[in-house]
Amino acid sequence: MSESDLDIMEPETMKSYIWLQTADGSVQQVEQEVAMFCPMICQEIIHKGAGSSKNHAISLPQRVNSAMFSLILDYCRFHQVPGRSNKERKVYDEKFMRMETKRLCELTSAADSLQLKPLVDLTSSALARIIEGKTPEEIRDIFHLPDDLTEEEKLEPLKNTMDDPRIRLLNRLYAKKRKELKERERLKNVEVEGHVDERSVDDLLSFINGTDPKVAKMSKGKKKYKKKKNQKIISSNDKESHDLHFKQQGVEETGSRMRDLLSLEDEIFTPKAGCEDGDIDDEIDPAMKEMLDREVEDFARRLNSNWAQSLGQERRPVHFSINGNNGTTRRHIGQSSGHN
């Protein structure tokens, strides 16, 4: 800061003051040399010419409230005096740091926003000393930090003196626990999000069509029926043949087929209690379910368009639910009540 700058700022009075406003609205005057000890305030004065009057008070950063600013001013007032010895300063600093942890946090934050590095260093070291030697729980308590880590993250051990058999046992237990946690996570993901089914379409089809050995538990009769119908419905992508098929069969049959499809689905996919009991692999069900859902929806869409064409009436969209309508699904067909 050049002398000319000082000249510009100083009025004719003995001591010049800077006007400052804290985040909570209070405005105050501070001796210039004290205020200038804070780099942030210094910059405001020099680069923006602020602080010269009450109306042009320098707005202090959000993190600086009146209480903290008062403390900071005390610190600045002491240290800006050039004549003090290093020992004096050290003694002052030690006394200054004796405060509640809560205030220490606030003070660190405030000093940081004012760019007062020596004070930030002082408070940072004090905070580090508080943290030192404590357990994570104790630290969380003191600083009101959330307990938001997973058990696995809390368990990452590095201490690994292999010679101690107790440590080795502990490590084995940790590894086992971590494995369990991973398994649980994986299964949870499968249930909740669904599972990327990487099997080919053929595999899936063969499952539906009952050639998959896992589906052996189904009664033979239904199996055959399902096989025939599903092959026609699902494997055939030809809309033409599809339409023809439905036109030929008529609504009732279609309805019963749908019913069968649905009931079949229910039989296969009734969730088993716990993974241990089911013969059915948990991994397969959600994917199958999804696929069948899609097919059924597709079916329904086609049904709608077909009826509209074949019956020459206003379409009434087919409403039916996929789940839990065991055999009671009947649609209102074709009545031109003009529903959109």
Added chain:
Amino acid sequence: MASSSPSPSPSPTAMKEGEFANWAELPPELTSSILHRLGAIEVVETAQKVCRSWRRVCKDPSMWRRIDMRNLGDLGDTYYEKLCRHAVDLSRGELVEINLCHFATDSLLSYIADSSSNLRSLKVAMCYEITSEGLTEAVSKLPLLEDLEVSYCSVSGESLKAIGKSCPNLKTLKKNCVGYKRPRDECDDVALATAETMPGLRHLQLFGDRLTDAGLNAILDGCPNLEHLDLRQCFNLNLVGDLEKRCLERIKVVRRPNDSVHDYPFDATVNDVSSSDEDDLYGLSDVDIMSEDEFYYDDLSDDNSDFDPYEYYY
């Protein structure tokens, strides 16, 4: 302005009186700077396990640009080596400064050098596992090195020459060892290696070195930019007359052989054979493993003094 109430009540606003110390106000850079002061071990074993935001800070490479692993406890060298490697991994090649005491080995140095070619400062002290070859090998991969300390480690003159050639930017060298009061074997290996290969040197600390006046002259010739020269406990030197003048006129700060050791970071106990006031005759009772000199014990038999120190131990 709100009046200061005597009983603090919990409030959502951070600025008002609350019950808890609220860490949440601090920006991540500040959290990082505070937690860094805990040292590598506590960061990995404790700070990282406190909460998610601290974990993020602790795993960030910026936390690991400077690694300080001195003043460790008794958790075992294997553990410390493991932790050091972990810390180096976390730095993701951004390591700038590393300071190790006691537990470093050649393989650890190699590991550091392989992943941290941007290293500027390497300091090892009292690492008895480190060999000259290991050190040379590692430093050859650190071309940007500016600051090197190898105190109380076995490093030959040849090794130092190679190091000097690998690191053209070297500005600080510290190679300290135990001082010997009695004139003993003189050795200018370190001095000559420095003079020959480290022309850019600004700070040189050779505490306890066995260099002679010739060695010192070589240094003054070879290192014209020296600003700081520490020759404490270099008892073979005779810093008088022209030599003294030469030192003082060119170098800002010179610590002479008999200067105070109050600000020396290591144990400055001198091995003084001829001293009669000490009960501990040769420092053998505190096994002096800081010595790099393999001729140490042989010297005893060549000793011309009245004492046979061994006598007391038979």
